[in-house]
Amino acid sequence: MASPPERLLNLNEAFPCPICRQGRLEAIVLTDAFACQFCRHIFSANLPEQQVQVVDSSQPLTWRWHGQGWRLVRSENxxxxxxxxxxxxxxxxxxxxxxxxxxxxxxxxxxxxxxxxxxxxxxxxxxxxxxxxxxxxxxxxxxxxxxxxxxxxxxxxxxxxxx
Known part of the structure; x- marks a missing residue:
């Protein structure tokens, strides 16, 4: 059984939200950012590293896109x-x-x-x-x-x- 093809993180497609897992991340016009249409969180995008970071929270959590889903990136501290x-x-x-x-x-x-x-x-x-x-x-x-x-x-x- 073939696995689905891996997609790269880009601003032209919608991706599942790493926080609520219910909504979809869609690009915010004229920015390098995404917003979830369900939980309303805003994420800054780092496209070369395939990462998004939540910017409207006290805890700046970061996730890396691995082609089919998100993985939480742990910080040093x-x-x-x-x-x-x-x-x-x-x-x-x-x-x-x-x-x-x-x-x-x-x-x-x-x-x-x-x-x-x-x-x-x-x-x-x-x-x-x-x-x-x-x-x-x-x-x-x-x-x-x-x-x-x-x-x-x-x-x-x-x-x-x-x-």
Missing amino acids: AQELSALVLFTAAVLMIIPASLVWLSGALFPPLTPTEGMPFSTLWAIVTFGAHLSVVLWLVGEYYQVPLYIAAKMRILRSRTTTGQ
Whole structure:
């Protein structure tokens, strides 16, 4: 079975969006840039290196076109930033939940209850709430494709039901 022919990145064709994976990248007139018609992100094009870089985000992610799809290009400091983000995320999730659990362990209720202590249950809820906030922040900062696609689908469903 023959594979489809590889295409080069150029401004005359449309390409799938590397962020949302739902839309198509089309060239912006009189520029060396693309825009996605679905998620509305703008990408600067580096045609000799077959790369696009998102320019309307706080995180300048770059993808290389390999003829049939996109591959994320890692920067030199990506490993250091990832370690810092991972450490900060762990601190934001573990410390508040630990403080809630520790307060319940140090100051137990006057009347013992059956089952799981309230402080442990509250620590689990605190951990879950902080985990959801951290996941939201990471999704927004790194423009995670799955997160962006879900966000765009929700936005589109709201606009179609509102009309």
